[in-house]
Amino acid sequence: MDRESGYRFWQNVMMISEHPLFLSTRKFLGTWLLLTNIYASTGHWNEVTKMKTIIKEMKLKKAPAMSWIEVDKEVETFMAGDLSHPRATEIDEELERLSERIKVLGYVPDTGFVLQDLNERRKRDP
Numbered sequence: 001m002d003r004e005s006g007y008r009f010w011q012n013v014m015m016i017s018e019h020p021l022f023l024s025t026r027k028f029l030g031t032w033l034l035l036t037n038i039y040a041s042t043g044h045w046n047e048v049t050k051m052k053t054i055i056k057e058m059k060l061k062k063a064p065a066m067s068w069i070e071v072d073k074e075v076e077t078f079m080a081g082d083l084s085h086p087r088a089t090e091i092d093e094e095l096e097r098l099s100e101r102i103k104v105l106g107y108v109p110d111t112g113f114v115l116q117d118l119n120e121r122r123k124r125d126p
Contacts, residue, residue, distance in 0.1 A: 029060040040115035048117070 016035070032055050039047035055062075067078045078085065085091065111120060 027058075029055065029062060032058075032060065033062065037115055040117075041113075043117075045117045 016038070032051055036048055036051040036055070039045075039051060064079050069076050069078075076085070078091075082088070
């Protein structure tokens with residue numbers, strides 16, 4: 001990030017964090033997660049760490065994200081990294097097979113929305 005865009009970024013973050021709406025919702029987890037995601041999306045990992053510390057100190061807790069899929073009129077739920085599903089191994093193998101298949105067809109994942117401090121390869125191939 002060059003000096004001018006860095007300045008604009010911090011100026012915008014300061015405007016957000018001092019905005020009356022932000023200040024009036026500081027006790028809500030979503031407010032802190034939004035600011036954390038702004039920092040993460042621009043690679044400001046030290047600020048992400050600070051935000052996570054604030055969230056922890058305020059004893060705010062985020063519910064784990066879940067995904068749902070309907071198969072044969074049955075709804076299955078999943079969480080990232082959750083291996084408790086009875087068919088977790090089978091599901092993981094099928095996802096791997098599908099991932100390889102779409103890459104052969106030219107699919108390139110958009111890793112721009114990965115809000116974790118991972119190298120590019122880990123973002124593409126979790």
